[in-house]
Amino acid sequence: MRPAFKRFAIFLAALALAGCPRHRTYHNPDMDFGAVKTIAVLPFWNLSKDPQGADRVRDVFVNALLSTNSVYVVPTGEVARAVQRLNISTPTPSSDEVMKLCSMLKADAVVVGVLKEYGEVRTSSATANVVALSLQMQDGGTGKVIWAGASSKGGVGWSARLLGSTGGEPVNDVTEQAVDDLLEQLFK
Template sequence: MKWKKTFPGIVLTCFLLIFLASCAWSPGHPDYTNESMDFGAVRSVAVLPFMNLSSDDQAGERVRDAFMGMLLATEAIYVLPPGEVERGISRVGIRIPQTPTMEEVTKLKGVLEVDAVITGVLREYGVVRSGSAEANLVSLSLQMLETQTGSTVWAASSTKGGISLTDRLLGSGGRPMNDVTIQVIDDLLDELFD
C-alpha cells in the first residue's frame, strides 16, 4: 500500500531526471575584454576570413559576410570591404589569414589603415540530430586584435540553436539557419558593445 503513495513522487522524479538529461547544457566560454583598451578609439576594422571547422565548406564565408553586414549596420565602426581586406592580406603576405601573427596584424595597420582586426572560428554550422528530432546549430568565436601592437583586446564566443525540449517532444525542425546565425551574431555584438 505504501508504494501507491510514493509512486507519483517516483514518476515525477524520473520525469525531472529525464528532462534534465535531455536539456543541452553548455558551460559557455569565458569572454575577455582588455579593461585598459579604449574601444571608443576603434573607428575602423578589417574582418579577416574565419577559420571554418564545420562540415560546410562555404559556411565560414557566409557567416563572415553576415557578421560584417551586421557590424556595419551598427554604424559604430567602419568595416572594410572584403576586397580591401584581401588586398591587404596579399600585400602583407599573410600565409594563414585565419590566424595572423602579431607582426602580421601590425603590418596590416600600415597597409589598410585600420584600428583593429577581427578574426573568428566557426566551430559548428549545420544540423544536429537526436533521435527523431533535428535542429540547426551555430557556434562562433571571435576576437579583436588592435593593430598598434597586435595584441588581443576582446574575445567572446556564442552558440545558438540546437535541439530544444519542444523539438524533442514535437519532432520539429528547430529554427531556420539564417535566424540562428543572426542570433549568434547579435549575441556577439552585444558582448562587443557592452
C-alpha cells in the same frame, strides 16, 4: 514536500540552468574601445561541414557590425588583397602581421574568427540548425587581443529530443542570433 515532488522540482531547476547561456567574454580593461573606429574582418576559419559557411557567417557579421553605426568596416575585397600582399596564410595572424595589416588598411583593429558548427544537426529523433562561432579582436597598434567572445545558437533542445520534432529555426535566423549575441558581448 513529498520526496518525488522535490526530486521533480530539482530536475526542472537543473534543466532550466542547463539551458542558460554561458558567455565567455574577454575585454582588455586597459583598452579604450572608443578609439576603435575602423575594423578589418579577416576570413573566418571554417571547421564546419559546410564549405561556404564561414563566408556566409562573416558576411552576416560584417553587415551587423556596420549596422551599429559605431565603426567603419574595411571592405572584404580590400582585406583579401592586403592578406594576399602580406602572405598571411594562417587564420590567426601573428602580432606583427596584424600590425602590418592594420597599417596597410589604416585599420585600428582586426577581427579573426573560427566557425565551429554551421547548419543542420541531427539526433535519432530530431533535427535543427546550429551556429557556433568564436571571434577575437586584435589591436592594430600592438597586435594584442583586446576582445574575445563566443556564441552558440540553435541546436536540438531537450524538448525536441523528448518530442522528436524536426526543423527548428532557419539557419539564417540562427546565424543572426549568434552574431547579435557576439555584438552584444563586444559592445557591453
